[in-house]
Amino acid sequence: MITLQSRSIVLDPRSGADPCIHCDARPLSVCNAISDADLARLGATAIVTEVAAGSTFIEEAEPAHSFFNITRGTAKLFKLLPDGRRQITGFAGVGHFLGLAVSDTYAFSAEAIEPVRFCRFPRARLRKLLDDFPAMEKRLLEVAVNELVAAQEQMLLLGRKTARERLASFLVMQSKQGVACQHRPRMRFPLPMTRSDIADYLGLTIETVSRTLTKFRSEGLIEIPGQSEVLILNRRALESLAGGLA
Amino acid sequence: MITLQSRSIVLDPRSGADPCIHCDARPLSVCNAISDADLARLGATAIVTEVAAGSTFIEEAEPAHSFFNITRGTAKLFKLLPDGRRQITGFAGVGHFLGLAVSDTYAFSAEAIEPVRFCRFPRARLRKLLDDFPAMEKRLLEVAVNELVAAQEQMLLLGRKTARERLASFLVMQSKQGVACQHRPRMRFPLPMTRSDIADYLGLTIETVSRTLTKFRSEGLIEIPGQSEVLILNRRALESLAGGLA
DNA sequence: CGGTCACTTGATCGTCTTCAATACCAGTGG
DNA sequence: CCACTGGTATTGAAGACGATCAAGTGACCG
Numbered sequence: 001m002i003t004l005q006s007r008s009i010v011l012d013p014r015s016g017a018d019p020c021i022h023c024d025a026r027p028l029s030v031c032n033a034i035s036d037a038d039l040a041r042l043g044a045t046a047i048v049t050e051v052a053a054g055s056t057f058i059e060e061a062e063p064a065h066s067f068f069n070i071t072r073g074t075a076k077l078f079k080l081l082p083d084g085r086r087q088i089t090g091f092a093g094v095g096h097f098l099g100l101a102v103s104d105t106y107a108f109s110a111e112a113i114e115p116v117r118f119c120r121f122p123r124a125r126l127r128k129l130l131d132d133f134p135a136m137e138k139r140l141l142e143v144a145v146n147e148l149v150a151a152q153e154q155m156l157l158l159g160r161k162t163a164r165e166r167l168a169s170f171l172v173m174q175s176k177q178g179v180a181c182q183h184r185p186r187m188r189f190p191l192p193m194t195r196s197d198i199a200d201y202l203g204l205t206i207e208t209v210s211r212t213l214t215k216f217r218s219e220g221l222i223e224i225p226g227q228s229e230v231l232i233l234n235r236r237a238l239e240s241l242a243g244g245l246a
Numbered sequence: 247m248i249t250l251q252s253r254s255i256v257l258d259p260r261s262g263a264d265p266c267i268h269c270d271a272r273p274l275s276v277c278n279a280i281s282d283a284d285l286a287r288l289g290a291t292a293i294v295t296e297v298a299a300g301s302t303f304i305e306e307a308e309p310a311h312s313f314f315n316i317t318r319g320t321a322k323l324f325k326l327l328p329d330g331r332r333q334i335t336g337f338a339g340v341g342h343f344l345g346l347a348v349s350d351t352y353a354f355s356a357e358a359i360e361p362v363r364f365c366r367f368p369r370a371r372l373r374k375l376l377d378d379f380p381a382m383e384k385r386l387l388e389v390a391v392n393e394l395v396a397a398q399e400q401m402l403l404l405g406r407k408t409a410r411e412r413l414a415s416f417l418v419m420q421s422k423q424g425v426a427c428q429h430r431p432r433m434r435f436p437l438p439m440t441r442s443d444i445a446d447y448l449g450l451t452i453e454t455v456s457r458t459l460t461k462f463r464s465e466g467l468i469e470i471p472g473q474s475e476v477l478i479l480n481r482r483a484l485e486s487l488a489g490g491l492a
Numbered sequence: 493c494g495g496t497c498a499c500t501t502g503a504t505c506g507t508c509t510t511c512a513a514t515a516c517c518a519g520t521g522g
Numbered sequence: 523c524c525a526c527t528g529g530t531a532t533t534g535a536a537g538a539c540g541a542t543c544a545a546g547t548g549a550c551c552g
Contacts, residue, residue, distance in 0.1 A: 066455045079402045081490035087402040100391045107395045134380055137387065144390040149353045151397035156325045156333040157405035159449030163508065203405030204507060210532055227517085227531065238545060244327035409540065441499060455539055456500055473499065473549090 011048040011117075016179060018043045022228065028095025033139035046119035046128055051112050056096065058110035066120045067099040073116035074192050077108045078200065088201040090150070090192065093178055097143055112195050121177045135202035158203045161244065164200040169243035171222065188231045254301065255295040257363075258424045271317035274341025291363035291375055294376045297358050304344065304356035312366045313345040320438050323354045324446065334447040336396070337439065339424055343389055359439050365468035380417035407490065412456045413450040414487035416466065420477060433475045 020043040026032050034042055046069075051057050058068070060079060070092055077098070078088040089108055092098055098118075100232045101107060119131075123175055130137045157166055175185040191198070195206045202209070223231040232238060239244060265288040272278050280288055280467075297303050308324060316338055317483040319403070322345070324334045335354055338344055344364075347353055367375070391433045402411055437444070441452045448455070462468045467484055471479040478484060486492060 003345065013316055028280060080399060081402070081406060083489065083490060085406040087405040089398045089401050100394065102388065102392045102395055120491060134383070136335055137380075137383060140404060141383065141387045141390060142348065144387060146348050148390060148394050148397060149348055151401065152325060152335045152353055153395065155335050155400055156327070156399055159446075160327060160331040161331040194529095200405075206531075207533085208508060209512085211508095214532075244331065449540060452499075452540085453501085457540095460500075 006033065006110060008049050008051045008057065010226075019048060020046070022029055023071060025069065025095045029071075030136060030139045031069065031099050033136040034133055038133065042129065045121055046126050047121075048117065048119055050115065050117045052115050053112050053116075053173055054115075056109055057112040057116070057118075058108070060109040061105050064099060064101040064106045065123055067097065067123065067126050069119045069121070070094055070096045070098065070208050071117050071119060073112060073114040074111045075112050075116050076193065076197055076201075077110050081107050087203070088160065088197060090147075090153075091127055091201070096175060097140070100140070100144060106224045163202075163208050164215075165203055165241055166204065167209065167216065168238045169199065170202060171216075171230060172231065172235075172242045173238055174230070175235075185235075187235070187242055188225075188229070191228045212238050254295050254297045257296060265292070265294060269317060271315065271341045274388055275315055275317075276343050276382060276385045277295055277315065279382040280379055284379065288375065291371050292364065293367075293407065293480045295366055296361065296477060299358050299360050301353055301362075301364075302357045303362070303364075304352050304354070305352050306353065306355040310345060310347040310350055310352045311369055313343065313369065313372050314356075315365045315367070316340055316342045316344065317359040317365060319358060321358050321362050322439065322443055322447075323356050332446045333449070334443060335400075335428050336393075337447070343386070346386070348433045352423050357442065359378055409448075409454050409458050410461075411487055411490055412450065413455065413462065414484045416433060416444065416448055416487055417462075417478065418481075418488045420476070421481075431481075433481070434471075434475070438473045439474055 018040050019033060020026065020039045022032065022038060023029075031042060033038075048071075049057075051070075054071075057075070070179070072094060074094075075098075076088050076090045076095075077090045077092055078086050080086050091113075092110065094172075097112060099106065128139070154232045157169055161169065174186075174191060175190070176188055177183055193201075195209050198204075198216045213222070213224065216238075217224055221232070221234045223233060225231060247383055264286050266272065266277060266285045269275075269277065277285075277288060284419055294317075295303075295313075295343045299319075302322075304323075318340060320340075321342075321344075322334050324332050326332050337359075338356065344356060345352065351383045354361060376386070403415055407415065418431075420431070420437060424434070425431055439447075441455050443451045444450075445455045459468070459470065462484075463470055467478070467480045470478055471477060
């Protein structure tokens, strides 16, 4: 059974058995803090939903009724100024947990950049779930701290790095995206976001992003087979640029 | 008894009764998650230390052996690039909890900008303490989420706001510093940090900070009685500037 | 006093932005 | 098959904001 709800599709969990036990995202997400035995309860709390690319499923300043756990696709998280200036604070991929809010409103908006599927947890019910599974709360703290560290790194980038350094940092970061720790970073990888998204993430303009990438190509640092794909040719150079050397 | 240890002074808890029960910082910190009865154990875990202004008591990339809870003074938290460029990621005042780290090393450095007193908790012992007091862990998650929200706001500032907007945001923020929620923000308040610190916090240079403050003064938005004191004359104008309007 | 340090102010410079034109690419329908 | 369209990316020229370089002021302190 499939239900249409505004522009999003809610997938009925009854269509399968416990939806969590075979979830692709579990090993990457907070849900792996819960044992197989207890997983059914988690599954009962989750509302699995799928939204199209371009759909905004979290709106800044709206009441924060739910938490989200992304199980497929990528979303961009951003804040806006009244005149439309936008800062993308991060990209949320598979396993990413969204919606941690202090006050009762979301601190940012989230928009799918590809088709996105997520588990939605009503706030109150997750609250109760966390009380019963302290391991999950511990995991959540870990996640929050991780994000905090990433945010500080991004502040360094936005406040003190040059355009070249920002792009280099971004490429190095993307090459490691979704790659398990022990694996080597990929040399060839997709960029699911547009130039405009990259610009708003790095605090630059589309033109500067485009020019800088072109420059990297002409310097033999990267290759750009398709507009949303990158091949790194000289990783060492990119990494030292990203780190602020030269 | 007072012990000298490198450039820091360790205050012996035995000098008083339980040091936590009368701690000025408690109502502002994570420690208020613990009941009076259990407070003694917290006190036994804490090592109260005092450091002078200018002393760096957390060094980025060093092994993260301890957590810190500031009970007096203010510290700046920052990251450096190899060539010395610096980004201050925040100022930590009374009640602020420091040292949450994912990996086993600190993600930033911390330097006292005034004499600072803090409680230091050895990592392993706090770990155990948290297992026994889940309320404190919950509180820690809250704190982390709060910081995350602040960090995202700062990314917006660093990535998309003009120098004027950054300074206005900074002044508005400082006017609310350490003021309880229901109280009105102060119109007159101190700036414990130097222009250089402000610059490194806002991603600007000292000169731009100085010029912009002078401009605000000439526009009748603020007054600067002493170099580390500010008086807000036109809060509305500052706030709308901070929000990106005009 | 001379010295240091933090801040202010002025003049010039450069990086990135802005404005504008062009190229590219996928999808659609004649 | 090809022209048309809308969105996205690239490239060029001019401009602005903030950085850099440099000099001057004021406070504090030995």
